Amino acid sequence: MxxxxxxxxxxxxxxxxxxxxxxxxxxxxxxxxxxxxxxxxxxxxxxxxxxxxxxxxxxxxxxxxxxxxxxxxxxxxxxxxxxxxxxxxxxxxxxxxxxxxxxxxxxxxxxxxxxxxxxxxxxxxxxxxxxxxxxxxxNLNYLIMFSLILGSVFGITQNSIRKILSYSSIFNMGFLVYSLSNFSLWFTYFSLYSINLFMFVLILKNNNINYLNQFMINSFDMKFKLCIWALMLSSGGMPPMMGFWAKFIIIELSINMSDWLISMTMIFTSLLTMFYYNRMCYISMCISSLMTKWSMVYLSWLSLNVMVINIIIMPFVIMSKYLN
Structure with a gap:
């Protein structure tokens, strides 16, 4: 367009x-x-x-x-x-x-x-x-738990990147709707999710990636693989990436409100979401790659920015929590 x-x-x-x-x-x-x-x-x-x-x-x-x-x-x-x-x-x-x-x-x-x-x-x-x-x-707790479970379980079986992002969006809807009781936390989570999704979508669009097997068929350079690897870890919620701190503040909110059933659902479904994003990391980094993983000498500006944004977001999230 x-x-x-x-x-x-x-x-x-x-x-x-x-x-x-x-x-x-x-x-x-x-x-x-x-x-x-x-x-x-x-x-x-x-x-x-x-x-x-x-x-x-x-x-x-x-x-x-x-x-x-x-x-x-x-x-x-x-x-x-x-x-x-x-x-x-x-x-x-x-x-x-x-x-x-x-x-x-x-x-x-x-x-x-x-x-x-x-x-x-x-x-x-x-x-x-x-x-x-x-x-x-x-009280939308049942819909929240249903979104968390459905978005995490059905995302495992998908091969299309668009459907993986869709099930991930349904999963994140559970976190967003639950955090509506605290507007500042909702805004923090929504902002972090939007930034991460925008970077992910921008890289997929620039490289015309639509399915998982394209990570194996196409010969991407290590700069791109490192960039997509950082974004997948962030989307899955791997610490200390940006996506982990977004989920962490909402899980902490549910624990403070004594919603133990939703807290456990968030934790277990986050592990399932992390599984299918880690699977994408494994496909992009390890399968059909002829380059040794320690020969990453130079980084492109995009991969460097992605890694810096994902890692330095932690102090800003902690600062926003204490400003509340």
């Missing part, structure tokens, strides 16, 4: 919709901001692939259905109905975000999206639904 004035216009409108929803004090403007973001994101989804038009139509239908459920919940709220309108609004936001068990629509359209649109779908388009969910004050 080439950058031109039309693309810039759609991106600005998408950001405008997000800002409008976040800064509004009535539900009509919140809904309007969601629709502006939706109608600006759909043209950006359409790319060179034939399947991208089908993916855009699927996304439009799902988002329209979730917006209809949102309007139903708002009508029940205005009518002072005895029905639990908070739960209906939260349900519509779960569908809009693609949180388990309402995640199957994401898996059916990600293969037709470019990596940058995948990044926007997993980060920018989930900010407003999460803020609405935070204001509903519902």
């Amino acid at each position: 080439k950058i031109n004035s039309t693309i810039i216009l759609f991106y600005l409108n998408m950001l405008l919709g997000v800002v409008l929803s976040l800064s509004s004090n009535n539900w009509v403007m919140v809904w309007m901001g969601l629709e502006i973001s939706l109608m600006s994101f759909i043209p950006l989804m359409i790319g060179d692939l034939i399947i991208s038009s089908e993916c855009a139509m699927k996304y439009f239908i799902i988002q329209s259905m979730s917006s209809s459920i949102l309007i139903l919940g708002l009508m029940l709220m205005l009518m002072n109905s005895k029905l639990n309108f908070n739960l209906i609004i939260s349900l519509s936001m779960m569908i809009k975000m693609g949180m388990a068990p309402f995640h199957t629509w994401i898996l059916s359209l990600i293969e037709g999206l470019s990596y940058m649109m995948l990044f926007n779908l997993f980060t920018l388009m989930k900010i407003v639904p999460m803020m609405i969910t935070m204001n509903m004050n519902n």
Whole structure:
């Protein structure tokens, strides 16, 4: 997708919709901001692939259905109905975000999206639904545990990089939704996840990597392998990488709140997520490589920046915790 004035216009409108929803004090403007973001994101989804038009139509239908459920919940709220309108609004936001068990629509359209649109779908388009969910004050512990388990278990069996990132996003949705009770921790986790995902997506896009076996077939140099290795360890949550500190602060929050079942679920599912990212590390670093692993003399600027960002983020995370 080439950058031109039309693309810039759609991106600005998408950001405008997000800002409008976040800064509004009535539900009509919140809904309007969601629709502006939706109608600006759909043209950006359409790319060179034939399947991208089908993916855009699927996304439009799902988002329209979730917006209809949102309007139903708002009508029940205005009518002072005895029905639990908070739960209906939260349900519509779960569908809009693609949180388990309402995640199957994401898996059916990600293969037709470019990596940058995948990044926007997993980060920018989930900010407003999460803020609405935070204001509903519902107990979503069962959905959180279901997302953690499903995202970690089903990611092990995938060969497509896009599906691995999708299941990883579903897994991280459990952490993000749980941290909504503490906005500063939610913002810290969301920022670290977005930075890590952006670096990962940028490298995959620049090298046109779509499947795991490309790590074995293609002859990447050691600079690239070291860079992708650091990002995979960070995505899996290996200390002292950036991804570990993001998960650590949320697990500490769950322990402080005495949610032991969710704490244990987070810890065990994080180990499963670390397993399939470590498997990607093993494939990229060890299989079909003719270079000795200690002959890494020179680093490219990208791999050096990735390693520095991942490692030096620790003092900033600790500082942000104590500033709370």
